Structure formats: C-alpha cells, structure tokens
Amino acid sequence: PVTPAWWKEAVFYQIYPRSFADSDGDGIGDLPGIIERLDHLVDLGVDAIWLCPVYDSPNDDNGYDIRDYQAILAEFGTMADFDRLLAEVHRRGMRLVMDLVVNHTSDEHPWFVEALRDPASPYRPYYFLRPGTGEDGSEPPNNWTSFFSGSAWRHYPEHDVWALHLFSAKQMDLDWDHAPMRADVIAMVRWWLDKGVDGFRLDVVNYISKRRGLPNGNPMIGELMRFTGVEHYFAGPRLHEHLRQLRREAFAPYDAVAIGETPGVGIELGKLLTGEDRGELDLVFSFDHLEAPGKVRFDDYRYDLRHLRRVLERHQRAFGNRSWSALFLDNHDNPRMVSKVDPRPAHREAVAKLLATIQLTLRGTPFLYQGQEIGMVNQAFTSIDQLRDVESLNRYAELRSAGSTEQEALVGVLAGSRDHARTPMAWDAGPHGGFTTGVPWIEGDGDHAQCNVADSRADERSVLAWHRALIALRRAHPALVYGTVEFDRSARGHLWRYRRSGDDGEVLVVCNLSDRPRRCRPPGPDYALALRSVPGGGTADARLAAYEARVYVRR
Numbered sequence: 001p002v003t004p005a006w007w008k009e010a011v012f013y014q015i016y017p018r019s020f021a022d023s024d025g026d027g028i029g030d031l032p033g034i035i036e037r038l039d040h041l042v043d044l045g046v047d048a049i050w051l052c053p054v055y056d057s058p059n060d061d062n063g064y065d066i067r068d069y070q071a072i073l074a075e076f077g078t079m080a081d082f083d084r085l086l087a088e089v090h091r092r093g094m095r096l097v098m099d100l101v102v103n104h105t106s107d108e109h110p111w112f113v114e115a116l117r118d119p120a121s122p123y124r125p126y127y128f129l130r131p132g133t134g135e136d137g138s139e140p141p142n143n144w145t146s147f148f149s150g151s152a153w154r155h156y157p158e159h160d161v162w163a164l165h166l167f168s169a170k171q172m173d174l175d176w177d178h179a180p181m182r183a184d185v186i187a188m189v190r191w192w193l194d195k196g197v198d199g200f201r202l203d204v205v206n207y208i209s210k211r212r213g214l215p216n217g218n219p220m221i222g223e224l225m226r227f228t229g230v231e232h233y234f235a236g237p238r239l240h241e242h243l244r245q246l247r248r249e250a251f252a253p254y255d256a257v258a259i260g261e262t263p264g265v266g267i268e269l270g271k272l273l274t275g276e277d278r279g280e281l282d283l284v285f286s287f288d289h290l291e292a293p294g295k296v297r298f299d300d301y302r303y304d305l306r307h308l309r310r311v312l313e314r315h316q317r318a319f320g321n322r323s324w325s326a327l328f329l330d331n332h333d334n335p336r337m338v339s340k341v342d343p344r345p346a347h348r349e350a351v352a353k354l355l356a357t358i359q360l361t362l363r364g365t366p367f368l369y370q371g372q373e374i375g376m377v378n379q380a381f382t383s384i385d386q387l388r389d390v391e392s393l394n395r396y397a398e399l400r401s402a403g404s405t406e407q408e409a410l411v412g413v414l415a416g417s418r419d420h421a422r423t424p425m426a427w428d429a430g431p432h433g434g435f436t437t438g439v440p441w442i443e444g445d446g447d448h449a450q451c452n453v454a455d456s457r458a459d460e461r462s463v464l465a466w467h468r469a470l471i472a473l474r475r476a477h478p479a480l481v482y483g484t485v486e487f488d489r490s491a492r493g494h495l496w497r498y499r500r501s502g503d504d505g506e507v508l509v510v511c512n513l514s515d516r517p518r519r520c521r522p523p524g525p526d527y528a529l530a531l532r533s534v535p536g537g538g539t540a541d542a543r544l545a546a547y548e549a550r551v552y553v554r555r
C-alpha cells in the first residue's frame, strides 16, 4: 500500500506571478492580484499552489535570478502582501509551496558582489570564481556552455577572474561543496518555513553538485546533449548527500514538502531521488515525456501522443508505491502542450480535455499550469520585439550572429519560446483579458476574446468545466490517488485504455490519441459512464471521436 501524504492527494496549480493578475495597473502581475483571484482556484477545486519566484530580483530571468531571498520583489508588492496571501490561501484550506532557486543567485546578490570585489571575502568560496586559461588568462576555465547560449563563463577582466553561470550571465552558480554556503541556504529555507509556507519546488536541484576541478566536457556528449559539460554536474558526485542534509536540517523538522525540478533524471535516478526510505525529495518533475525522440523544444513539429503514452506507461509501471512523481504537461518553461499536439482550432478543446484527463487520472501529483484549465494555446507572435524571455532573446541573437536572417532566427526561436506560456492570464473578454488596466509587460495576441475564465465558467461544456469535473472525480475516488494503475495491452496504437483500482472501486479511462474516430468496444454493463469529453451519441457508442476521452466507474 502507498504511504498516505497530503501532497499525494493534492492537485497543484502553478502560478507565474508576473502574468497572473495585476492589481495596480502597472502591467505586471502582483501578490494582491493573486489574492483577488484565489476564489477561481477554489472554484476549480485545486488544493495547493506552487508560486514561482516572488523574491527581490533584477528580473534577468524573471525572478529566477534572486538578489535577496528574504525580500519581496517591489513590483509584486510587500512582505505584508505575502503574509496576507499566505493567510488567505490557508484560510481557504489550500497550501502554498514556493520556488527555491539555490543552484545560483543573481550577480547582484550581496554574496556575489562581495565575492567578486574581495578575493579574501568569506563569500568568495560561495561561487565558482576561477582564473582563465590560455596566455594572460584570456580563455574561460573550461569548455562548458550555458543553457542560455554561449559559454557558461562570464569574464571580469578588471578582477582577472571568470564566474560560472549555467544559465544567464546574471545567474551565478553557487558552490554546494562549501559548507557555510549550505548553512546559509538552510537558514533561509527555515526562515520561510517558520512563516508557515508548506514546502518548496527546488529549481534544477539535480545540477547543484559539480565535479571537483570542473573538468572539460566531452565534446561528443556535448554534441549529443546540445550543452557541453552536462556530464560533470547533472546528478553530480555529492547530490544525494546535499539533498539529505537539506531534508534533515530544513524540510523534515517542518514536515514540508520537497518537490525537485530535475530535468533529464529519467526513471532510475528519479526513483532514487524520491524513494520514501532515502530521505531526499518527496517527488520530482521529470521531463522525459516533453519532447519526441530526437527533438528539442525549439524544433517545430507535431507532438505524437503515442510518445506520451509510451513514456508515461514506463514511468507509471516503474515508480510503483515507494516513489512519487509530479504529473505535468504545461509550465512556464514550455510552449502550451495543446498547440504542440494539434494547433488546429477545430481540435483545440478536445485536445485540452484529453490532456487534462490523462494528467488527472494517472498516478502521481497533477500540477496544472495557469491558463491550461481554460485551454490557452501558443501565441501568434510575429516579431522578436514581442518576446521577453532571456533564453529566447539570447538564442535569437546567437542565430543572427551565426548568419540567420531575422525571419530565420525568429522561426528558430518561436517553436520553443517559453513566452508562449507567459502571456497574461485571460480572465475575461475585455482589454488585455482583464489581466491589467495598464499595458502588460508582455502582450497576448487577443485570443482572450474567445478563451477566458469568465466565459468558460458560464459554459458547462468548457475546458474549465471539464477540469473541474475531473478534479471532483479525483476527490470522490481514492482509487485515482492511491489505486493501482494497469494498462490494457489489447488497446493498440492511438487507442489508450487503463484502469485505476482501489478499495473503493475502479476507474476505467479510454482515450483516442488521434485526430480520427477510433472503434472501441464499450466496457461491460457494470461500468457506468462518469465523464465524456466529446458530446455525441449514446454511451454504448462503440466509436470514439477525434481526441475523445471517456471515464467510467465501477463500484
């Protein structure tokens, strides 16, 4: 049997605060805006919120470059606003999990400013500051590349030193081998847990341990992985040790949940990181399902849901009762999954409902991303000037300097740009979707006129109504949380059928993963049809419409 836990039963909702709701008309989402919209989350039926970073930051990577871990970004509001948000979330019986970004800090964090200025500073060993190589140190210390284009090293000629940054040139990697740095991070985490926060999502936490000596990356692996040096920090030598200390000294005393964001860990390492007897993390976000084999986010291709089926079946079988995974399809780092599967407007609602069904009926903790619940899709960006994401802008500049025309470079960025998921949340059909009375920091393409919360709430066949019904079904059927999961091998190709079984009965899920009708034999008479995503013929209808999902229950 599975060990019960609130975070196994909860449906989470991820809020990207910059784009969620603006209360003061400056065009930037803020904490009071979130408070004003909490009842939308109660209506939807979610149990917990993952709040992306709201700490003081120069916003080079929209808050994932933290300047002060214990202060609120002025544009988002004050610490009093945060305390009010936490109280309002708890008053509604929900929980709040924050983002812990400690693989790196902003280059404007006092620790880094000190470390750079004074080689004898106690903060010097908090970072990877190294002399250059080549004559007069004019070459970086190794060949590692950044996830955000270019070298992973920033040169400070005036200090005759280079600083490591796996991400943007303003996100400086922390050296987790240095015990006093770990102690400062642990004290900061406890400070937030003392305020009553219910846990954290740990940003790229599998990157925090780097191989000593920072050796060069194998160019062959770099070619394969598209980033050079990953083998020296992806699940590095002391990762498990550091996670155990973090849990022992920060999370365990508060019984706080630890959710790891672990790009690329796969199944076996994912099981190690979340094994309930290992004392490391409680659950992880794995990314194995996000791209088709041989594809990366920036490749413009139609995502085949049979790939999602293959990967999720493997994960669901492997994770069993002793490990736990986060189930997600959308987040702030990826285009909208609906658009990757089928960008044609005619299929938009069916695809959105199908994806929700899969995410909310498999075993694991579902994380819904803002806008997914109403079926928001990729934006019709037409110019690089409309984009804001540092990853996209760096990639565009890199393509242009490599000789691409403006149009070629734009095409090379648009398919994978994270900005698709960062346009303003669509609350109503009014200006800017009711997100702001001012000019938003990033513009949507007007889709809010046809896709927004207000109109969806009035339509019982809406994507929103479907999410609400599925969440209610989860609450009514413990089998969907703690039950076993068995995949029907006789269902081939695009027809996907699986059942969840528990003491309270059984839930059978039938999905058509294609844009064409599929025959399927209806289940036996003891199954009652609970939900059907595409309106149509009677329940005995032996054909599923394009992208149709059905959920049956048997007591």
Ligand code: TEU
Pocket (backbone or CB within 6 Å): 061, 064, 101, 147, 167, 203, 204, 261, 263, 297, 332, 333
């Ligand atoms: O994202 C990490 C992440 O997903 C990258 O490692 C990704 O795999 C890489 O871009 C290769 O495609 C987290 C945050 O979610 C993201 O918003 C931040 O930009 C990033 O870390 C740095 O903090």
